[in-house]
Amino acid sequence: MSTFGGPTPPGPADGEPALRFCGVVHRYRTLVALDHLDLEVARGETVALLGPNGAGKSTAISILLGLQCPQEGWVSVLGTDPRTVMASGRVGAMLQTGGGSGLPHGVKVGELVAMTSRLYRRPAPVERTLQRAGLAQLADRHTQRLSGGQSQRVRFALAIAGDPELVFLDEPTVAMDVEGRRSFWAMMRGFAGEGRTVVFATHHLDEADAVADRIVVMRKGAVVANGAASAIKAAVPARRVRFVAADVDPARLRELDGVDAACVRGTEVVLDTLDADATVRALVGSGVPFSDIEVTGADLEQAFVALTSDLTDALTVDDAVDPLPRTRRGSVP
Amino acid sequence: MGTFLRFEVLRLVRNLRYVGITVGFPVVFYVLFLHNERPDAPIAGTTWNAYFMVSMASFGAMVSSLNAGGTRLAAERASGWARQLRITPLPGWSYASTKIASSMLIALPVISLVELAGLVVGGVHLQPGTWVLLTGVLWVSALPFATLGVLVGFVASSETAYPLVTALMFLLSFFGGLFTPVRYLPAALRRVAAFLPSYHHASIGWAVVAGRVPALADADALLVYALALALAVAWRHRVEESRAFV
Numbered sequence: 001m002s003t004f005g006g007p008t009p010p011g012p013a014d015g016e017p018a019l020r021f022c023g024v025v026h027r028y029r030t031l032v033a034l035d036h037l038d039l040e041v042a043r044g045e046t047v048a049l050l051g052p053n054g055a056g057k058s059t060a061i062s063i064l065l066g067l068q069c070p071q072e073g074w075v076s077v078l079g080t081d082p083r084t085v086m087a088s089g090r091v092g093a094m095l096q097t098g099g100g101s102g103l104p105h106g107v108k109v110g111e112l113v114a115m116t117s118r119l120y121r122r123p124a125p126v127e128r129t130l131q132r133a134g135l136a137q138l139a140d141r142h143t144q145r146l147s148g149g150q151s152q153r154v155r156f157a158l159a160i161a162g163d164p165e166l167v168f169l170d171e172p173t174v175a176m177d178v179e180g181r182r183s184f185w186a187m188m189r190g191f192a193g194e195g196r197t198v199v200f201a202t203h204h205l206d207e208a209d210a211v212a213d214r215i216v217v218m219r220k221g222a223v224v225a226n227g228a229a230s231a232i233k234a235a236v237p238a239r240r241v242r243f244v245a246a247d248v249d250p251a252r253l254r255e256l257d258g259v260d261a262a263c264v265r266g267t268e269v270v271l272d273t274l275d276a277d278a279t280v281r282a283l284v285g286s287g288v289p290f291s292d293i294e295v296t297g298a299d300l301e302q303a304f305v306a307l308t309s310d311l312t313d314a315l316t317v318d319d320a321v322d323p324l325p326r327t328r329r330g331s332v333p
Numbered sequence: 334m335g336t337f338l339r340f341e342v343l344r345l346v347r348n349l350r351y352v353g354i355t356v357g358f359p360v361v362f363y364v365l366f367l368h369n370e371r372p373d374a375p376i377a378g379t380t381w382n383a384y385f386m387v388s389m390a391s392f393g394a395m396v397s398s399l400n401a402g403g404t405r406l407a408a409e410r411a412s413g414w415a416r417q418l419r420i421t422p423l424p425g426w427s428y429a430s431t432k433i434a435s436s437m438l439i440a441l442p443v444i445s446l447v448e449l450a451g452l453v454v455g456g457v458h459l460q461p462g463t464w465v466l467l468t469g470v471l472w473v474s475a476l477p478f479a480t481l482g483v484l485v486g487f488v489a490s491s492e493t494a495y496p497l498v499t500a501l502m503f504l505l506s507f508f509g510g511l512f513t514p515v516r517y518l519p520a521a522l523r524r525v526a527a528f529l530p531s532y533h534h535a536s537i538g539w540a541v542v543a544g545r546v547p548a549l550a551d552a553d554a555l556l557v558y559a560l561a562l563a564l565a566v567a568w569r570h571r572v573e574e575s576r577a578f579v
Contacts, residue, residue, distance in 0.1 A: 065420050067416075067419065067420070067574075068575075086420060086422070087422050087424075088422065089421070089422040091420075092420075093420045095413065095416060095417065095420070096413075097412065097413030098413065100411055100412030100413045100414075101412055101413070102412055102413035102414055102416075102417055103412065103414055104344065104409060104412075104414045105344070105348075105408075106343075106344035106345075106347050106348050107340070107343070107344055107347075111340070111343075115336055115337065115340045116421060118336040119336065119337070119421045119422055119423050120421070120422055121422065155417070158417060162421070162422070
């Protein structure tokens with residue numbers, strides 16, 4: 001088995017996961033983009049990479065595509081190294097284009113997809129690719145006459161033209177409207193349903209929640225949470241405490257143990273907390289007259305904020321089977 | 334690779350603006366400036382109509398290459414298409430080499446059309462064998478232009494490519510003696526011409542229409558240019574590949 005930028009990885013090539021990062025470090029001058037990243041994705045999985053800007057998602061994808069070499073650690077893709085696997089055409093990708101359409105001008109959509117298909121050894125039939133990407137009606141359209149959402153779909157078609165086993169999508173629905181996003185993911189799910197592995201980076205938590213089998217949250221170049229959306233939500237200690245109270249001072253509520261944010265609307269009070277038990281005890285102790293108290297779990301967004309906030313350095317969630325010790329807000333200096 | 338080359342040439346031929354500039358400029362300039370002199374005025378062992386036909390064929394080969402490589406490649410790098418190609422099984426070196434090859438393929442009809450204008454409008458009379466030889470040497474020796482175009486495309490951004498191409502076109506054609514024969518330029522500028530590929534390219538053609546054997550020095554200069562520019566392209570390509578892209 002060939003390796004990529006480091007010591008020989010263990011294990012046979014057969015039955016290898018779709019991709020594997022082992023202790024990968026990557027720096028841009030002084031900025032650490034990946035900090036001993038360990039990650040594995042099994043074949044057939046659909047995995048969402050979440051994380052704030054600068055968390056290392058795009059660096060991770062560019063290393064997987066062989067566009068950059070890891071400076072430490074090793075990476076394997078489909079049981080081999082990224083450059084070999086890219087040259088073999090078993091991987092497709094849709095990258096960020098930084099505002100450009102990512103498409104050449106002066107060709108029709110059908111011609112572009114056909115040309116790209118011929119670059120691969122075992123491409124999918126062009127008609128099938130166009131149909132999968134929802135482009136059957138647009139095959140005769142020139143690339144410079146496409147809307148933003150249509151361009152994205154063409155780039156998706158280019159990513160899958162080679163009939164890849166593994167597809168990377170780096171923020172594929174950026175700049176799409178709601179309807180465009182909905183139909184894009186419907187298309188993507190159909191493609192993933194054929195037993196392919198899909199890894200996508202996104203800022204849209206609802207997309208990750210709805211589409212992915214598993215969510216990987218990255219922060220500062222490492223994985224801070226890894227599991228199903230429901231597991232991540234359950235494992236993050238973030239909770240929402242609601243109650244009804246008259247004339248309370250939000251500033252005073254924010255000082256209660258564990259409280260992250262407090263919101264008062266008329267008589268309804270909502271507290272976001274990282275330790276619901278401590279917050280409720282403190283609330284009782286504070287003498288504020290309250291009624292109708294209710295404690296609910298975090299939604300994915302609240303969990304995401306909790307996981308990636310600078311206040312929660314030690315907080316990690318791994319597979320949510322065995323939640324790690326919860327970090328109390330109060331223990332953070 | 335053949336697939337990609339066909340695709341590139343198709344895109345070039347379809348672009349009306351590109352075809353207009355590439356074919357239109359040299360042919361229109363030939364017709365416009367032919368009568369700056371008497372067409373049968375003797376110059377460098379031949380006549381002005383044939384001499385200026387070679388100048389404009391050289392200009393056409395240069396214009397088509399600089400526009401095909403420079404402006405368009407820079408735009409493709411900016412749009413993200415060049416990077417999309419990098420993640421296909423297309424070998425990394427074939428992007429630049431296909432660009433050079435497609436520029437060369439376009440240069441052949443451009444040279445031929447200027448020659449046709451020379452024959453029809455300029456009344457140039459050459460032996461059939463000389464026409465073929467002229468076309469062949471002008472075409473093969475256009476390689477430095479094709480390579481230069483691609484280098485510009487790799488070095489320039491999409492904003493700077495167009496002005497850079499325009500400046501190169503002007504400088505190379507003016508100082509290379511394509512509009513005003515080098516012998517009419519001031520002595521200082523005549524020395525500059527000897528360093529320009531445009532001058533050496535046209536010199537080979539001027540020799541052919543005058544029935545002389547082209548000077549080895551011209552061929553050598555063009556070869557050195559082609560090699561140096563190809564090395565520069567390879568180097569820029571490596572820089573581009575290793576660049577962090579996030």
